[in-house]
Amino acid sequence: MTQGTPGAGAVTPETPPASPGAAPADAFDLDPATMRRMGYAVVDLLVQRWATLGEQPPWRSASRAQMEARLREPVPEAGVGAGGFDALLRRTADEVLEYAGRIDHPRFVAFIPSSPTWGAVLGDMLTAGYNVFQGTWLESAGPSEIELLVIDWFKGWLGYPGEAGGLLLSGGSAANLTALVVARDSRLRGPDPAGVLYASDQVHSSVERAARILGFDPGQLRLVPCDDAFRLDPAALEAAIREDAAAGRRPFCVVANAGATSTGAIDPLPAMADICRRHGLWLHADGAYGGFAALTGRGKRWLAGIESADSITLDPHKWLFQTYEAGCLLVRDARVLARSFHVMPDYLRDTAILGSEVNFADRGFELTRTTRALKIWLSLQLFGAGAFRHAIDGALDLAADAQRRIEASSKLELLSPAALGIVCFRRRPRALDPDADALNERILQRLNHDGIAMMSSTRIRGCYALRLCIMNWRTTADDVARILDAVESDAPEE
C-alpha cells in the first residue's frame, strides 16, 4: 500500500530510532498462563475486599498534598512487566483504591449509595474483556439485542407501552440531558430563547446543568415551590405556566421528581401529567434514584402516574445494584430519540439499518458506547428480579424502622419522613448547646471520622439535617441501629 497523502507525492515512512530501555513491540502479548495468574490475582483482591467490607471503615480520604506525595511520578518508560504485577496490584489497592469511598459499605448511607451485586461486577469484567463497541448493530448484534431486552424489562416495570424505547447511558445526568434535548426538539422544534422549563425547587442539580448545556438562560428554568412534604405544588406550577404563556414565553417541559435526592419525595405525578397534557408540555420524570422502587408493590403505588410521563430517567447503578456507570432514559415514543440524534457520516454508511435492528448511537449523543446492558442482564439472569425486589423492599423497611425509632427517641427529631429509603433527622439541641446546626454538623463529622458510618447532610426548611439514605442490599437493622445509637449518644459535654 502506498503511504502518504494522496496526490502529494510519495512520502517515505521513517523508522523511528529505538529508544533506550523501550519494551519490545510484543510486550502486550502475554502468554495465557501469565494472563490467568494476573487475572486471578485481581479476582482474589476483589473477593477479599468484598468479604471484609463491613469490617473496613466506610470511607477514607486524604488531602491533595498527601495524594500528590504518594502518587506523583514521571510516566515510566519501561513498565514493571508481568513479573512485577503482584506488587503493582498491591500498590494500586493500598495507595489508590484505598482512598476511594466504599460506596457499597453497609454503613455508607451518604448521598446516593451504590451497591452492585457480584453478577454486575462480573458482567463489567466481561464487558471490558470483550471491549464491546455497542454504537451500531453491525458491530454488536448480541449486546444490542440485550439492551433492547433490558429496556423492555424496565418499560414493563414502569408501565410503559410497547412503542416506548430508550437507551442506557452513563448515569442520571446524561439521561436528564438527553431527555431535555428530546423535550426541546419535540415541543419547541429546536433552541428557542422563549422556551421555559419547570421543576420543583427540590429538583436534582443535573437538570440545571443540562439546561445550561442546552443554552438556556437561568430564567428559562422556573423553580416551582413545594408543599410541606417537599412535593411540587401543582397549583403553583399551573399558575406559572399560564403567566409565562400570557407573557409570550413558550412553556415546553416539566421535570417531576420521582424520588427527590434530598428527601426522597415523589412529586404528584398524576396531577402534573394532567397539567402537561392540558398545556401541551413534555413531562419528564426523574426517577434516577427512586424509579426502581417500582419493582416493589408499595413503590409501584407511590410512583403511580409515572407511566404518563413522556420520558423517564432511571439509574441502574443506584437501586438496581449495578456497577458504575449505568443510567437509562426511557421515552414513551422511541422515534423521538432518532429524530434528535440520528446523523449518518459517510464513513459509517456501512452500518445503516435496513430492518428492525437498532443503532444505539442514533438514540443518544455517544457514538462509542460499550454495553451497559450486559451486566444488568447477567445479574438479573443470575439472581432473578425477585432478589432485586426483595433487596429494595428490605431497604424500604429499614428506612421505615429508622423513622419509627427517631420518632420514639426524646433525643432525636424527625425532619422528613422515610421516603424511598431516605430519612432526614437531627439531634435535638440541648440547653447547653442551643445551636442545633453546629451540634449536628459536629455529630456528622465525628460519625464519619470515627468510621462508624459515612453519612451526609442536607437542609430541611432551613435546618441542617442528617440524611440517612438506605439503599444497600447489605445494610442490616444492626447497621442502622449502630448509626442511630451513635447520634443519640453523642453528648460528650452532657
Ligand SMILES: Cc1ncc(COP(=O)(O)O)c(C=O)c1O
Ligand atoms: C434524582 C436524581 N437525578 C439525577 C441524578 C444524577 O445522576 P448521576 O449521578 O448518575 O449522573 C441523581 C444523582 O444522585 C439523582 O438523585
